[in-house]
Amino acid sequence: MKLSEIWLREWVNPQAPIDDIAERLIMGGLELEVEPVVSPLPQGVVVGQILSASPHPQADRLQVCEVDIGQAMPLTIVCGAANARAGIRVPCATVGATLPSGMAITQATLRGVESAGMLCSAKELGLSEHSDGLLELDANTPIGQPIVETLTLSDNILNLEITPNRGDCLSIQGLARDVAALFGVQVKRTPPPAVVVVGAQTLKVEVIDTHACPTYAGRVISRLNPKAHTPDWMRQRLLRSGLRCIHPLVDVTNYVMLELGQPLHAFDTDKIKGSIHVRPAHEGEKLTVLTGEQLTLRAQELVIADDTAAIALAGVMGGADSGVGVDTTSIFLESACFAPAAVAGTARRHKLSSDAAFRFERGVDPALQRTALDRATQLILDICGGEVHPVSQAGRHSPDPIQVRLRHARLKQLLGHDISARDVEHLLARLGITTRNEIGDAWLCKIPSYRYDLRLEVDLIEEVARLYGYDRIPARPYQAALAPSQPTETQRNLSHIRQTLIARGWQETVSLAFIDAAQHAVLDPQTPAIAVDNPIAETQSLMRTTLWPGLINAWQHNRQRQIDYQRLFEIAVCFTQNNGTITETARIAGLASGPATPEQWGVPARAVDFYDLKAEVCALFGAAAEQYRFEPAIHPALHPGRCARILRGKTFAGWIGELHPSATHALDLSSAPLLFELDWHTLRDIAIPTTSALSEFPSSRRDLALVVDAGISAQQILDCVHSNADPRLKKAIIFDVYLGERLENNKKSIALGLIFNDPSHTLKLEEIDAATTAVTAALHRDLAATLR
Template sequence: MKLSEAWLREWVNPPATIEQIAQRLVMGGLELEVEPAVSEPAIGVVVGHITKAERHPQADRLQVCEVDVGEAQKLQIVCGAANARVGLKAPCAKIGARLPGGLAITQAKLRGVDSSGMLCSAKELALAEKSEGLLELDAEAKPGQAIDQYLNFADNILNLEITPNRGDCLSVLGLARDVAALFGVNLKRSASAPVVVEGHQTLKVEIESLEDCPSYAGRIVDRVSPKARTPDWMRERLRRSGIRCIHPVVDITNYVMLELGQPLHAFDADKLVGSVHVRRARAGESVTLLNEQTLVCENRELLICDDKSAVALAGVMGGAASGVSESSTRVFLESACFAPNAVAGTGRRHKVFSDAAYRFERGVDPGLQRQALDRATQLIVQICGGIVQPITQAGRNQPDVISINLRRSRVTQVLGLEIPAKEIEALLTRLGLLLRAEIGDSWAVRVPSHRYDLRIEADLIEEVGRLYGYDRIAAKPYAAQLARQPSQEAQRSSDDLRLALAARGWQEVVNLAFVEPRIQQAVAPQARTIAVDNPIADTQSQMRASLLAGLIPTWLYNRARQQERLRLFELGVCFERDEQGGVIETARIAGLAAGRVLPEQWGSAAREVDFYDVKADLEALLGSALADCRFIADAHPALHPGRCARLERAGKTLGHLGELHPQLRQSLDLPSGAIVFELELAALREVAVPKPAPLSEFPSSRRDLALVVGEEISAEALLQCARQSGGALLREARVFDVYRGKGLAENSKSVALGLHFNDASRTLTLEEIDAASSAIAQALSREFGATIRQ
């Protein structure tokens, strides 16, 4: 939000510079920056009055104007603006003037006619990014007056970032209250002429739910002049607040919103049918807004309706069919308080944003509606004329009274210092709070309606702290002693997993949870994806259902910057819809490896990373949990059919490992294959607690079995069978050789198993070892048709 310093000082004027005011507001919890109203003011530009305008003899689009600049001699200026006409007052740059951007005005001759200056547009004075025609000034502007004085270019703009709980500061009045409280000065009330009600026309207003709309006030203003023009002083204040002028009545509603903090809306009363109703949308009901966007209300949005149809999206934007136009002479002013819950999310859901919605989502003073309505009415009569009709009000006439108990001992405990009771009372009184002393060291504090963020004792203590000054509260060491939580030996932290991968040369990345739908569809085609209502970019319009949807773009980004060898991993949460439409959040860990297996060097031959390189890193990541895990050949839509494995632990699938599918590489135009994995994080954190065991004093024995099996039999299956049939004497079974080639039948291979036998209490006999080896061989033959290789 942007506000003019000059406008603020009309309400409160502490003896401080704008920089000091800004610093005090920042220390009081409001973030803001100060910038000049005009970054580069024009020099030598005055108010000019066109007294004569004739067509240029050599150019149809040019006019030769006679301009009064408050001097004895009028200036002859050639102008090409379409709105240049007799009687118009506009900025005039005289000879020697300098405009923003460095343009110097000199004597010129255009198509054979002398031109002694230049009539200026808003763009040429750096007041707008674009403009059509000359900047038109009020008829009361005095010719010859410097334009920087007339428009007060010496002003400053306060650019504020308001936190969601301080919606009361989204106005000149609200900010002035805070400045007055921080500096301990009085708030000035701007004098305005009282509104005189002359008519008796009213529109009936009905509210369906007071929870959605606690208060609604409205009034008709008749005989409004359609030829009225928004005055320059109001135009400049709106411009400096980032609001463009549209129509005098609309500009007045925006002005009052900025001044008092109450959003208003003006309807063309002649376009309303019957009464005004505040209600939730019916199924399939639609409304066309002022921005010509037609919305279908499928979430029971709050609407403003007449007896025929919806005429506005409550608290967000008015409807096109009932909006004020240049021909409107009878308007109905709406001043309502909509509950934040009734407005929040409506604009974002339909991608409609407005200053009104911004304020209603944060809360609007429920006692401000009549005051704002009277102020807007007074300005309409002053600028546009009109006959004022009585106010129609529905809902609560007075907001609920909020009272909070505040203990002085609690203030001391929370802030860490003892503030005298009288000073606490004085600080809170500055905010308009009413304090009544109770028994003991407490007060009953009555909160004004505009401070709807104050609801509990801690809120009041925060106000005491910021008004007293956080910089005055001395820093002290914590007095509390924190007990360390015992670590769970059976659980590894996420940091342990990060360190395990980092130790093997992997680098962690942190990607946004928003991903490109095209990539997500390729890596997780079966996922129930969640679309983002308001994406920050078209390429980030879905919540990620797979971490690979973020890792692949990161790989491509780094590869485009000459980073050929990459080992990237990420820990994050993935999001999917469940069958009932809810959201499932799953923490996962994923990685992507591409390029050479080792950095470039002379000690070993260059080789691209392959499936087994990444599998080895995963086995290291699993640690002691590896004994419970199995890698099983599997298929995955995003992975190469013959280079993909499923990781299981105790029969539960943890995730997949493999090379990206060739079709995926082709569809995404990937430069090369990459090895990826994605696993559930929770299962990886669980590890077996180590159990001590004595070392055997007796020698181990080894037997080797060279087995001929079918090509489709995995080594993992052979090992599992050997371990299950080896009995208690088998301590370890491992594969130490695989042979294919001469001497073996087609589609066969030889797998050599090394079997280690031991007993901690005695030396095994030859007969026991042979019996155990034979049992393993028989089990392998029975299960897989394995034969001993001759």
């Protein structure tokens, strides 16, 4: 939000330069920057009136203008602007003037005609990046007045980033209150002049839900001048606040919204059929808004309707069929308070952006509607003329007062500093908070209606702290003794996993916990996701059930920037729901793509594959690697031939595999990355390391060549060996696989190595043969394996 310094100082004017005011606001919790309207200021530019404009004798697109700047003789200036015409007042740069761009104005001859200056556009004055012609000024602007004074170009703009809890600062009035509280000065409260009601035309107003719309007020203003023009002073303030000028009636509503913080809307009275109804929309009801887009409404959305149909989306945007236009002569001016819950999410759901919704979502003062209505009415009368009719009002009319109990002892405990009771009462009074002493060194505080964010005791303590000054609260050591946790030997922490991956060349990513519903449907369709009630974007409408969406988004972002070699991982929580209970599960996930190794001369280039990623995952298992198993399985997001379920014993631990081709196509990816995801709880527990004496006797090895069905996995063979082996079998390894000639169809040859050892003696040939025979027999019995 942008606001003018001069406009702010009309409401509150502490004796301090703007940089000091900005610094105090920043220390008080408001983030902002100060920038000049124009830098440097134009020199030698004054207000001029074009007395005549005749075609240039030597150029079709130029005109020769006679310009009065308040001197004895008018200036002759050659101008190429299409809107240059007799009677208008415009900025005129005289000879010797300097524009903000650095251009110096000199006497010049253009196609044989002497030109003693230049008529200026908004762009040439540094007020706009684009302009279609000369900047036209009000007809009553004093001729010869420096343009710096006319347009108050010595002004500064306060560019504020208002946090969601401080909706009360989204106006000049609200910001002035905060400045006054921080500096201990008074706001110049000028009550709007009384509006004289001369007519009797009213529209009946009905509010169906007073919780969604506590207050609704409006009045008819008729006999308006459709040719009225928004005055320069209002146009400049709107432009400096980032709003474009549209129509005098719309400009007034925007001006009052910026000044007081109350969004307003003007309906063309002639386009309203019957009464005004504030009601929930009918499911599937249609509404065409001012942007020209037709909306399909939901039943829970609040609308403004007449007797026939919805004419506005309450708190968001008006309807095109009831909006004001160049021929409007009578309006119904609306000033309402809509509850944040009734507006929140509606604008984003329909992809609409409006300043009104921005404010209503954060809370608008429910006691402000009548004041804002009278202020806007008076401005409309001043600019467009007209006749004022009585106010139609519905709702609860007066908001329920909010009272919060504040304990002095609690304030001292949280701040770690003793602020006297008198100072606390004085600081709260600056904010318009009235206090009443209670027994037990406490206050009952009455909160102003415009402070939606003050509902708890800690909120008041924060207000006391920021007005007192965070820099005045001394730093003190913690009184509590903080003992670091002692991890047990049977558990490892996440930092160990993180450092392991980093040491192996992986990079950590951090992504939002919100994901796109389309991504979820592709990557984890079997897990019900939790919908976000008020998503910040349509593509972030679900809580993640897997970490893969964030990794794929980061990977795709990097791929678009020509980064092929990627090893990304994330450690975060996922969210699942079972019978209404939400569970958070910590997980570790990774994505690999590109070449198996960085480009080099010593190793042939090849793409990373399933087994490369499996090796990386096994590195995370550490000494417990033998407890994990990789079993072929089906996952809807992974390639069926390049996918495995990871188990620790019989406990599910995670997934590993290549992204399914259909998922690659659905997500519009250029290639299929490799992915893994592990449950942290299955990795956390580790066995306590134990030592054993080294055998003094040699080991013996037997190699077997087995012929098995092609569908038998290596893990099945190893499981069979370990289940039936002699205790003296210390290790079993598969070191070769053969497919080809001399083997039947659907058969493969597996080379199996068996290593035996006995710590008490050297094994005899008969013992080794017996142990080997037992293994061979078990393999034949369980897997139909034969010796080759």
